[in-house]
Amino acid sequence: MSSSSHRCAVLIAAAFALAAPAASAQVIDYDTFQQMFGEPVTAAATGKPQRVSQAPVDISIVTHDDILNSGLDNIPDILRFVAGLDVRSYGQGDAAVGIRGLNSALNPNVLVLLDGRQVYSDDYGLTIWSAIPVALSEIQQIEVIKGPNAALYGFNAVSGVINIVTRNPLLVRQDSLVVEAGTQNQALGEAVATVGRPGAWGVRLTATGFDAQQFRSTSPMPDGRVQNGHLALDGRFKLSDRIELDLSGSLGTLRMPYEVDVSNPSRYLNQINSVRGILQADLRRSGLWRLDAYRNEQRTNLDVLGTTFHWRQATNVMALSDLLALGKNHTLRPSLEYRDVSISSLATFEGRLGYRVASGSLMWNWHISPNLSLTNALRIDSLALYRDRPLSDVFDKIAPFRNRDITVPSFNSGLVASLSANDIVRLGAARATRLPSLIDFGLAAEIPQGPITTLRTDVSGDSMVEPTTLDSLDLGYDHRIPAIDGALHASVFANFIHDLIGSPLSSGSLRAEADGYVLQTRNFGSTSNYGTEVTIGGQIAPNLHGKLGYAFNILDNGNGDGADHDAIALNPRQTPQHVVIGGLDYHHGRWSTGFDLRWQSSYEDRTLNAVTGGVISRQIENYVTANLHAAVSIGPHFNLSGIVEQLNASHIIETGGSRAVERRALLSARLSL
Numbered sequence: 001m002s003s004s005s006h007r008c009a010v011l012i013a014a015a016f017a018l019a020a021p022a023a024s025a026q027v028i029d030y031d032t033f034q035q036m037f038g039e040p041v042t043a044a045a046t047g048k049p050q051r052v053s054q055a056p057v058d059i060s061i062v063t064h065d066d067i068l069n070s071g072l073d074n075i076p077d078i079l080r081f082v083a084g085l086d087v088r089s090y091g092q093g094d095a096a097v098g099i100r101g102l103n104s105a106l107n108p109n110v111l112v113l114l115d116g117r118q119v120y121s122d123d124y125g126l127t128i129w130s131a132i133p134v135a136l137s138e139i140q141q142i143e144v145i146k147g148p149n150a151a152l153y154g155f156n157a158v159s160g161v162i163n164i165v166t167r168n169p170l171l172v173r174q175d176s177l178v179v180e181a182g183t184q185n186q187a188l189g190e191a192v193a194t195v196g197r198p199g200a201w202g203v204r205l206t207a208t209g210f211d212a213q214q215f216r217s218t219s220p221m222p223d224g225r226v227q228n229g230h231l232a233l234d235g236r237f238k239l240s241d242r243i244e245l246d247l248s249g250s251l252g253t254l255r256m257p258y259e260v261d262v263s264n265p266s267r268y269l270n271q272i273n274s275v276r277g278i279l280q281a282d283l284r285r286s287g288l289w290r291l292d293a294y295r296n297e298q299r300t301n302l303d304v305l306g307t308t309f310h311w312r313q314a315t316n317v318m319a320l321s322d323l324l325a326l327g328k329n330h331t332l333r334p335s336l337e338y339r340d341v342s343i344s345s346l347a348t349f350e351g352r353l354g355y356r357v358a359s360g361s362l363m364w365n366w367h368i369s370p371n372l373s374l375t376n377a378l379r380i381d382s383l384a385l386y387r388d389r390p391l392s393d394v395f396d397k398i399a400p401f402r403n404r405d406i407t408v409p410s411f412n413s414g415l416v417a418s419l420s421a422n423d424i425v426r427l428g429a430a431r432a433t434r435l436p437s438l439i440d441f442g443l444a445a446e447i448p449q450g451p452i453t454t455l456r457t458d459v460s461g462d463s464m465v466e467p468t469t470l471d472s473l474d475l476g477y478d479h480r481i482p483a484i485d486g487a488l489h490a491s492v493f494a495n496f497i498h499d500l501i502g503s504p505l506s507s508g509s510l511r512a513e514a515d516g517y518v519l520q521t522r523n524f525g526s527t528s529n530y531g532t533e534v535t536i537g538g539q540i541a542p543n544l545h546g547k548l549g550y551a552f553n554i555l556d557n558g559n560g561d562g563a564d565h566d567a568i569a570l571n572p573r574q575t576p577q578h579v580v581i582g583g584l585d586y587h588h589g590r591w592s593t594g595f596d597l598r599w600q601s602s603y604e605d606r607t608l609n610a611v612t613g614g615v616i617s618r619q620i621e622n623y624v625t626a627n628l629h630a631a632v633s634i635g636p637h638f639n640l641s642g643i644v645e646q647l648n649a650s651h652i653i654e655t656g657g658s659r660a661v662e663r664r665a666l667l668s669a670r671l672s673l
Contacts, residue, residue, distance in 0.1 A: 030140050044143040044163050046365055046375055047333045048323055053424050053478045056375035056414025058491050062142040071629030071643035076129050081581050081596050083549030084146050084533045088654045089661045090259045091215050092226040093130035099146055099160035101529050101553035101575040111157040114164045117294050122341045123313045125437030131270055133230040133250035135190040135206050137176050140167045147472050148432030150410035151377035158434040158470045169194050169202030170236045175673040182666035186212035203235040214257050215659040226256040242282035249275040259657040272298035287324030311345035333363040343438050351389035353442040358382050371418040382407040398518055399462045408433045426476040434468040440503050440521045459504045462521045466499040486538015500524040529555040543587050551579040573604040593630040605656030618656035624648055639670040
C-alpha cells in the first residue's frame with residue numbers, strides 16, 4: 001500500500017470513529033485526532049466528538065502545546081491572547097474574563113467548567129480562577145465556546161463557556177515536576193504523577209502550590225500575599241470493553257487580598273473541595289449512557305467595608321444522559337439533570353438560602369448531506385428558590401423574601417455547510433438565561449458603620465429580581481490555508497440582553513432610610529452588543545509560526561433607565577471597542593522563543609466611592625501588553641524556560657481597582673518522565 005493510500009485509510013478510519021459517538025465518546029484520543037485532521041477535536045458543542053471547524057458554534061481551542069509554549073503560569077493570562085476574549089487583572093490571582101465584550105469585575109456571564117464540572121461559583125456569581133484545582137501541565141486543552149450554549153450546559157452559559165479538559169490517565173502517562181521563581185517574590189510548584197495500565201486503568205495525582213507578593217495597592221489596605229494550593233486525584237477505570245468508571249476529588253485553599261464587585265478592596269479566604277463520580281456504559285443500540293454526580297463545597301470568609309462576611313456554599317449535581325446514533329445521519333442526546341445549590345450563614349444570609357433546579361434537554365444533530373449538518377438543542381430549567389428561616393424585621397421591610405419558582409427555556413441552533421474541502425460556513429442562533437446569584441437573591445447583611453456616616457448600612461438582595469436573558473445571532477467562516485498549514489477564521493455576532501442585574505454593591509441603588517442606608521440588588525433595562533472577530537495563523541517560514549487577530553465590539557444601552565443604568569458594571573463604555581492580538585513562535589532544535597502582543601482601546605471601569613458609597617467610573621486608557629518567552633531542552637526529560645510579561649511597561653492600569661498590573665519575570669524548570 002502506498003503512503004498516500006495508507007494515510008487515506010487512516011483518515012477514513014478516524015472519520016468513522018468520530019461518526020460513532022458511542023464508541024469514541026468514552027475515551028477521546030485528542031492528540032491522535034489532532035494529528036490526523038490538522039486541527040483539534042472537541043465534544044464541547046454537542047456532547048459528541050467532532051472537528052472544531054465543523055462544530056455548530058464558534059469555538060477556539062488552546063491546546064496542550066500552546067499552554068506549554070506560552071511560558072505563562074495561569075489560565076487568565078493564557079486566555080488574554082485568544083481573540084474575542086477580554087481579560088482584566090485586578091491583582092495576582094484575581095482576574096475577570098469576558099467573552100465578546102460582556103465583562104465586569106465579577107462577570108457572571110461566563111460558565112467555567114473543569115472536565116465538564118462547574119467551577120463557576122453560584123454564591124457571588126463569579127469564577128475564582130486561582131482556586132481551580134488544576135495544574136497547567138495536566139491540561140489537554142481549553143475549549144472556549146463563544147456565544148450562549150445554555151441548551152447544553154444550563155444557566156449562566158450566557159456569553160459563552162470555558163471548559164478546561166485535563167489529560168486522560170487511561171491514555172497519557174504523565175510524571176512531571178515544575179518549579180518556578182520570579183519577581184514579586186513568586187514561587188510556584190507543580191507535581192503530577194500517574195500510575196496504571198494504559199487502556200485499562202489510570203490514576204493521576206496532582207499537587208500545586210503558589211506564593212507571591214500581591215501587586216502594590218494605592219488603597220490603605222496592606223498589600224499582603226497571594227497563596228494557594230491544591231491536591232487532586234483523578235482515577236479512570238475500564239470495567240469492561242463498554243463500561244468506564246471515573247472517580248475524582250480535590251482539596252484546595254486560597255488566601256489573598258481581593259477586589260470584589262466594583263473594585264472595593266477586601267481580604268479573601270476560600271477553602272474548596274470536590275468529589276465526583278462518572279459511570280459510562282455503551283449499551284450498543286440504546287446508546288452511550290452517562291451518569292454524572294458531583295459535589296462542590298466551599299467555605300468563604302470575606303472582609304469588606306470593615307465587615308466580615310462568611311458562608312458555606314454547597315453545590316450538588318446529578319445528571320443522566322444518553323448519546324444515541326439513529327442510523328448514519330442522526331444523533332440524539334437526551335439529558336436529565338437535578339441541581340441543589342445553597343449557602344448557609346446565620347450572620348450573612350440569616351440561615352440557609354438556595355435553589356433546586358430540575359432540567360430536561362434534547363440535542364439533535366442531523367447530517368442532511370455530506371456537506372451540510374443541522375444541530376438543534378432545547379432545554380427547560382425549572383428552579384425553586386427557598387430559604388429555611390424568616391428574615392429579621394429589618395430585612396423583611398427592605399425586601400420581603402418569597403419562595404419562588406422560575407421556569408425558562410433555552411435553545412441553540414447551528415447550521416454548518418462545507419462549501420469545499422477548505423471552506424466552512426456556520427450560522428447560529430441561541431437563547432440563554434443568567435440567574436441572579438444567591439447573593440443577588442437573598443443577601444441580608446448589616447454594616448454597622450456605613451460608607452457615608454456612622455449610621456448602619458443594610459446590604460440586601462431581592463428574591464423577586466428577574467433573571468437576565470440573552471438572544472444571539474452568529475455567522476462564522478473558516479478557511480484552511482494549506483500553503484502555510486494555517487487557517488483564517490471570521491465571525492460576526494449580535495447579542496440582545498434583557499433585564500440586566502446590578503448586585504447589591506454594584507447596582508448604584510443606594511437609598512436613605514430612617515435609621516441608615518440600603519444597598520440593594522435590582523434589575524435595569526435592556527442592552528445589545530455587536531461585533532466581529534478575524535484571526536489568521538500559520539507557518540510564515542521554516543520553524544516560524546505566526547498569528548494575528550482583531551476583535552471589534554460595541555455595546556449599546558438600548559432602553560436602559562438612564563443614569564442608574566450607567567452605574568452598574570455592564571455599560572457601553574466599559575467594553576473596549578478594538579482589540580488586536582499577535583504572536584510569533586520560532587523553534588530550532590532544542591531552542592524555542594516567542595513573542596505575544598495585545599493592544600486594546602480605552603474603556604471605563606467601575607469602582608466604589610468610599611466617601612459617598614456610590615459607584616463611580618474610572619477611565620482606563622488604551623494599553624499594550626507584550627510578552628517575550630524562551631525555552632531550551634536539556635536532554636529528553638528536562639526543560640528550562642523564562643518569560644518577561646509586560647516587557648513594554650513596568651506598570652499597566654487595567655481596571656478601576658486599586659492595583660496596577662506589574663511587570664513579571666519568571667524562570668521555570670520542568671522535569672518530565
